[in-house]
Amino acid sequence: MKINCRQTIVKLLFPDKKFLAFLAAAAFFIMSSPVCFAPTKEVMSDLELSNVEGQALINVVESSNVNGSTDVIRVNMGIDWTVQAYVGSMKLGNYDNGNGKGLGWDENITNLFLGSVDRSSSLVLSGLYLEVGFDNLSNDATRKLNYIELGTNSATGSVTGTMNTVSALMASNGGSNTGVVTRLADGTTKTITFNNESLSLLFTTKYNYLSSSNLSGIFIKMPGNTGT
Numbered sequence: 001m002k003i004n005c006r007q008t009i010v011k012l013l014f015p016d017k018k019f020l021a022f023l024a025a026a027a028f029f030i031m032s033s034p035v036c037f038a039p040t041k042e043v044m045s046d047l048e049l050s051n052v053e054g055q056a057l058i059n060v061v062e063s064s065n066v067n068g069s070t071d072v073i074r075v076n077m078g079i080d081w082t083v084q085a086y087v088g089s090m091k092l093g094n095y096d097n098g099n100g101k102g103l104g105w106d107e108n109i110t111n112l113f114l115g116s117v118d119r120s121s122s123l124v125l126s127g128l129y130l131e132v133g134f135d136n137l138s139n140d141a142t143r144k145l146n147y148i149e150l151g152t153n154s155a156t157g158s159v160t161g162t163m164n165t166v167s168a169l170m171a172s173n174g175g176s177n178t179g180v181v182t183r184l185a186d187g188t189t190k191t192i193t194f195n196n197e198s199l200s201l202l203f204t205t206k207y208n209y210l211s212s213s214n215l216s217g218i219f220i221k222m223p224g225n226t227g228t
Contacts, residue, residue, distance in 0.1 A: 057077075057078070058075050058076065058077050058078065059075070059076040059078070060073060060074070060075055060076075061073070061074045061076065062074075066133065067133055067146075067147070067207055067208050067209070068133070068146065068206055068207055068208030068213060068214065069133030069134055069135055069146045069147070069206070069207075070134065070135050070136060070137070071133070071134045071135070071136075071137035071138075072131060072132070072133045072134070073131070073132050073134075074129055074130070074131040074132075075129060075130045075131070076127065076129050077127075077128045077129060077130065078127065078128075079127070079128045080124070080125070080126045080127065080128075081124070081125040081126075081128060081152075082122045082123070082124050082125075083114050083115060083122060083123050083125070084114065084115035084116075084119060084121075084122040084123070085113075085114045085115065086111075086112070086113055086114075087109075087112040087114070088110065088111065088112075089108075089109075089110050089112075090107060090108075090109045090110075090112050090161075091105050091107065091108050091109075092105065092106055092107040092218045093105060093106030093107060093167075093217055093218035094106075097182070097183070097216070097217060099182075099183070104165065104183055105164075105165045105183070106165070106167040106182075106183060106217045106218040106219070107165065107166060107167060107218055107220065108164040108165035108166075109161040109162065109163055109164065109166070110161065110162045110164060111160075111161055111162050111189070112159070112160070112161035113158075113159065113160040113161065114157075114159060115157055115158065116157070116158050116160075117160050117191075121157060121158070122157055123155065123156075123157035123158065123159065123194075124155070124156045124157055125151075125152040125154070125155050125199070126152060126154040126155075126156075127152055127153060127154055128150070128151070128152050129149075129150075129151060129152065129153070130148070130149070130150050131147075131148070131149040131150075132145070132147070132148055132149075133145075133146040133147045133148075133149075133204075133206075133207070134146060135206075144206075145205075146204060146205060146206040146207065147202060147203060147204035147205070147206065147207050148202075148203045148204075149200050149201070149202045149203075149204075149221070150200060150201055151198065151199055151200020151201060151202075151221065152198065152199055152200065153198050154196050154197070154198075155194040155196070155197055155198065155199035156194055156195060156196050156197075157193075157194060158191055158192065158193045158194070159191070159192050159194070160189065160190070160191040160192075161189065161190070162187070162188070162189045163184070163186040163187065163188060163189075163190055164185070164186070164187055165183050165184065165185055165186075166181060166183075166184045166186060166220070167181060167182050167183055167184070167217055167218060167219045167220070168180075168181045168184075168219055168220045168221070168222065169181075169202070169209050169215075169219050169220070169221045169222075170221075170222060170223060171210070171223060178210050178211050178212060179209070179210055179212075180209060180210075180212045180215065182217065192222070194222075197222070197223050198221065198222065198223065199220075199221070199222050200220075200221040200222075201218070201219075201220060201221070202218065202219045202220075202221050203218055204216060204217065204218075204219070207219075
């Protein structure tokens with residue numbers, strides 16, 4: 001799988017500022033759900049309605065001045081995803097990032113296993129969310145999309161792959177880069193085990209992380225678990 005990504009400024013023309021986040025969440029749910037819905041003409045009585053419990057499909061939370069963006073919208077989708085998959089090659093973000101080495105990949109991982117290599121256990125992602133960061137969201141003329149993040153605060157299971165090139169944000173990793181790894185040419189095969197921990201994929205042209213500002217690129221966000 002090869003995806004070429006270039007940095008860009010996206011100006012949205014939708015009249016409702018929540019429309020983009022809602023549309024993405026709805027599309028993700030529809031594509032991933034095995035259930036088909038059909039309208040019904042039956043009318044429920046008040047007694048029947050009083051015995052029904054339910055929950056909204058999504059929960060939308062708006063925040064200000066988060067991660068270097070003035071306006072942030074998070075869509076909590078309430079989706080639990082259990083996956084066991086193999087990806088021969090995952091490459092994301094091929095461009096010149098100004099490091100003097102010309103074109104390169106933000107993420108270049110081969111022989112990627114989501115779940116255990118022997119297929120005895122799956123990777124479980126609970127409570128998926130979509131977060132979108134803007135500057136000047138209410139201003140049609142100056143609105144700017146800074147980042148899109150898709151992930152979970154609760155991942156359990158293992159991920160194994162050959163880390164040819166990796167860009168990552170690892171909160172507890174420390175080091176000279178304060179948890180920021182950009183196009184690290186590792187080349188080793190590692191297994192990272194998650195125990196109810198955060199995991200997300202971040203696409204950004206402007207993102208503040210700990211003491212680092214204005215980060216740009218495609219990053220995997222996770223705890224400081226560098227694997228074995």
